Amino acid sequence: MDVLPAATPPTSPKQPTMRLGAWSAYFVIKFVLLWRGLIGLHALENIAFAAFLMMPIGPLVGRRIRLAIAIPAAMALLYYDTWLPPIDRVLSQAKQLSAFSVTYVLELIGRLINWPVVAMLVLALVLCHIADRYIRVGFLVVAALLVLTLTDSRRLGPPASTPIDTQSAQLTGAPPASAGNPDDLDNALKTFYAQEAKRTVNFPNAESSVPFDIIFIHICSLSWDDLQSLGMDQHPFWSGFDFVFHHFNSAASYSGPAALRINRATCGQTAHQALYSPVSDQCLLMPSLKKSGFETNFAMNHDGHFDNFLTLVRQQGIAAPLVSFDGLTVPLRGFDNSPIYGDLDVLSRWFDGRQTASNPRVALFYNTISLHDGNRYVSGAAAALSSTDSYKPRLEKLFSDLDEFMAKIGKSGRRALVVVVPEHGAALRGDKFQIAGLREIATPAITTVPLAVKIIGPDAKRHGAPAQIDAQISYLALSQLIANLIATSPYGSTGFNTADYTADLPTTAYVAQNEGAAIMQHGSKYYLKLDKEPWQEYN
Numbered sequence: 256m257d258v259l260p261a262a263t264p265p266t267s268p269k270q271p272t273m274r275l276g277a278w279s280a281y282f283v284i285k286f287v288l289l290w291r292g293l294i295g296l297h298a299l300e301n302i303a304f305a306a307f308l309m310m311p312i313g314p315l316v317g318r319r320i321r322l323a324i325a326i327p328a329a330m331a332l333l334y335y336d337t338w339l340p341p342i343d344r345v346l347s348q349a350k351q352l353s354a355f356s357v358t359y360v361l362e363l364i365g366r367l368i369n370w371p372v373v374a375m376l377v378l379a380l381v382l383c384h385i386a387d388r389y390i391r392v393g394f395l396v397v398a399a400l401l402v403l404t405l406t407d408s409r410r411l412g413p414p415a416s417t418p419i420d421t422q423s424a425q426l427t428g429a430p431p432a433s434a435g436n437p438d439d440l441d442n443a444l445k446t447f448y449a450q451e452a453k454r455t456v457n458f459p460n461a462e463s464s465v466p467f468d469i470i471f472i473h474i475c476s477l478s479w480d481d482l483q484s485l486g487m488d489q490h491p492f493w494s495g496f497d498f499v500f501h502h503f504n505s506a507a508s509y510s511g512p513a514a515l516r517i518n519r520a521t522c523g524q525t526a527h528q529a530l531y532s533p534v535s536d537q538c539l540l541m542p543s544l545k546k547s548g549f550e551t552n553f554a555m556n557h558d559g560h561f562d563n564f565l566t567l568v569r570q571q572g573i574a575a576p577l578v579s580f581d582g583l584t585v586p587l588r589g590f591d592n593s594p595i596y597g598d599l600d601v602l603s604r605w606f607d608g609r610q611t612a613s614n615p616r617v618a619l620f621y622n623t624i625s626l627h628d629g630n631r632y633v634s635g636a637a638a639a640l641s642s643t644d645s646y647k648p649r650l651e652k653l654f655s656d657l658d659e660f661m662a663k664i665g666k667s668g669r670r671a672l673v674v675v676v677p678e679h680g681a682a683l684r685g686d687k688f689q690i691a692g693l694r695e696i697a698t699p700a701i702t703t704v705p706l707a708v709k710i711i712g713p714d715a716k717r718h719g720a721p722a723q724i725d726a727q728i729s730y731l732a733l734s735q736l737i738a739n740l741i742a743t744s745p746y747g748s749t750g751f752n753t754a755d756y757t758a759d760l761p762t763t764a765y766v767a768q769n770e771g772a773a774i775m776q777h778g779s780k781y782y783l784k785l786d787k788e789p790w791q792e793y794n
C-alpha cells in the first residue's frame with residue numbers, strides 16, 4: 256500500500272477492479288483521529304465516498320477525472336468530520352480574520368499541530384504499509400466503515416432510552432422535559448426560554464439608602480477552568496471578596512454577546528439571536544441603575560472597534576463618554592495590533608474623576624481585554640512570550656491592578672460595590688471539540704466564570720467568612736444580589752451577614768449559545784447542538 260494517493264492506480268487498466276488502493280491511508284488517518292476523539296466520523300458520507308473511490312473505471316481519463324474530484328472532496332469531507340465550525344461561518348468571519356496580526360496567525364497554526372498525534376499517524380501508516388503485504392487493508396477499511404455506519408451514534412442524537420432525571424432537573428433548575436415527550440431537547444430549550452422570558456429583577460430606588468458606587472469589572476477571557484489549569488483558582492486575590500460564585504454561567508463565549516448579556520442582566524436569559532433585537536429599558540442593566548438613582552459611567556482599556564464592540568455596548572443604553580486614554584502608556588498590543596491600556600491606569604483615571612464629581616451614586620461599566628488571546632507585551636522580557644505563555648503574567652498583573660484599585664477606593668473612604676464578572680473564559684485547555692483558544696462552542700468550561708463581589712467602605716463589616724456559592728446561576732442572580740444590597744444596606748456599625756443577601760438568588764439552568772452552537776444541561780448531562788446537526792451528548 257502506498258501512503259499517498261497515487262496519480263494513477265497501480266493496477267492494470269485492462270480489468271478494472273474494486274479496490275480502495277492507496278486511498279486506504281486516508282481512512283486509516285481518520286480512524287486514528289476518531290480513536291483519539293479529535294474528529295467525529297460521518298460514517299454514511301464516508302462509506303459513500305469510499306464506494307465512489309472503488310467504482311471500477313476502465314479508461315485512464317475516467318480515473319483521472321475521478322481523482323480530480325476525489326482530492327477536494329476528501330479535504331471537504333475531512334473538514335466536515337472535524338469539530339471545526341462550519342465553513343460558511345469561517346468565511347463570514349473572514350473579514351475579522353484578516354485583521355489578525357501575522358504573529359497571532361502563526362501562533363494559532365502552531366496550536367493546530369499536535370506532535371504526539373502526528374507521530375501516531377506516521378506509525379499507523381507504516382504499520383498499514385507493512386500489513387498490506389499480508390492482508391487487504393482496503394478490505395478492512397471498508398469493513399470498519401460498514402460497522403461504523405451501522406453503529407453511527409453521531410447522527411442519532413441522544414438515545415431514546417436516555418432517562419430524564421426530572422427530580423435532579425428540578426433541583427438544579429434544569430429545563431423541565433416537555434410534557435409527553437421527555438427526549439425532545441428542542442422543546443426543553445424552548446420551554447427554558449419561555450420561562451426565562453417571564454423573569455425580571457427590579458432595582459429599588461436607591462435614593463433613601465446610604466450612597467455607594469457600583470463598579471462592574473467586565474473581564475474578557477477568564478474562567479474557573481482557566482484558573483484551575485494555572486493553579487490560580489485558590490489565589491489570595493479571591494479571598495478579598497465577600498461573595499464568590501463558582502457556577503456563574505456567562506452563557507456566551509464571545510465578547511460581543513457576553514457584553515449584551517450582562518447589559519441585559521435585569522431580565523431572564525434570551526436566545527442568542529434575540530440579543531440583537533432591541534429590548535425595553537427594564538431589561539437594560541445600566542438604564543435600570545440610572546432609574547434607581549445611579550449616574551452611569553463607562554470605561555474600557557481598548558477602543559472597542561473590533562467586532563463593533565463599542566457600538567453594541569452603546570446600544571444598551573450607555574451614553575456616558577469613555578474615560579480618555581490621553582497620555583496613557585500602552586503596555587500591550589492586541590491580536591490585531593491595536594493598543595491596550597493598563598487596567599490600573601484607566602481605572603485610576605476614572606476614580607480620580609469620580610472623586611471630584613458631585614453625584615452621590617455612580618455605576619461604572621468597565622470592560623478589559625488585557626487577557627485576550629493574541630495579546631503581546633510591547634516591551635521588556637515578556638515581549639518575547641507567545642500570547643499563551645504570557646497569559647499567566649497578564650493575569651497576575653490584572654489581579655495586582657485590581658487589588659491596588661480596590662485598596663485605593665478603600666483608602667479614599669468612599670463606599671463601593673466592586674463586581675468582577677468575566678465575559679467568558681480563554682479556553683486555555685481546549686477539548687476534543689475545539690483547540691485551545693477556540694471558542695466557537697460555548698462549553699461549560701468556557702462560560703463558567705468567577706463572579707466575585709466586594710463591599711468596600713469604612714463601615715463595611717462582614718460577619719464570618721466570605722460566601723462561597725455553588726448554586727447554578729446567571730446574570731439574573733447578579734441583578735438580584737445588587738437589588739438586595741440596594742434594598743438593605745450592608746453598611747453600618749452592626750455589620751452584615753452574606754446569607755441575608757444570597758438566600759433568594761434565582762438559579763438558572765445551564766444553557767449557553769453562540770451563533771452556530773448551543774449547549775444545554777438536561778438532567779445530569781450536557782447536550783450539544785451544532786448548527787443543523789442533531790443533539791449529541793457533550794462530555
Ligand SMILES: [Zn+2]
Binds near residue numbers: 474509
Ligand atoms: Zn471576550
